[in-house]
Amino acid sequence: MDIVDILAMMDEVLDKAVAVPFSRKSLIDVEKMNALIHEVRLNMPKEFEEARNVVNERKQLVADANREADKIVKRAEERARQMVSAQEITRLTHAKAEEIMRNAQQKSHELRHTTNDYVDNMLGKTEEMFARNIADVKKARAAMRNAGK
Numbered sequence: 001m002d003i004v005d006i007l008a009m010m011d012e013v014l015d016k017a018v019a020v021p022f023s024r025k026s027l028i029d030v031e032k033m034n035a036l037i038h039e040v041r042l043n044m045p046k047e048f049e050e051a052r053n054v055v056n057e058r059k060q061l062v063a064d065a066n067r068e069a070d071k072i073v074k075r076a077e078e079r080a081r082q083m084v085s086a087q088e089i090t091r092l093t094h095a096k097a098e099e100i101m102r103n104a105q106q107k108s109h110e111l112r113h114t115t116n117d118y119v120d121n122m123l124g125k126t127e128e129m130f131a132r133n134i135a136d137v138k139k140a141r142a143a144m145r146n147a148g149k
Helices: 003-015 030-082 087-147
Strands: none
Touching (some): 003 087, 030 087
């Protein structure tokens, strides 16, 4: 059960509240409302955990990209060291190593950029979800308060 469903159930409990005669107050099923509030609390950590997983996933992707870039750079450096036998070969090797390093740096930069965009998008969606959930909780609280007046 997700938070939106739980909030709908809370609305239902409030809708079924019995009005107290000669008063603006209503009686609600306290046990049911407490159970629903408990469900909201149980469901919240899942969303926090998802946000934490997105951040950890981003860190892992960046670390993987850095390791891959380091491997490419090391291979390029090793190839350059092995090809110093003749002046022309050395010149070509350096040019190729620089090209590989540029490509590795570009790929690393692109991967970091893509990863950051992905994480930013996921965090934005998570933030929007939390904002909606908070707004729904505030509405439910206000409705509950207004029903109790």
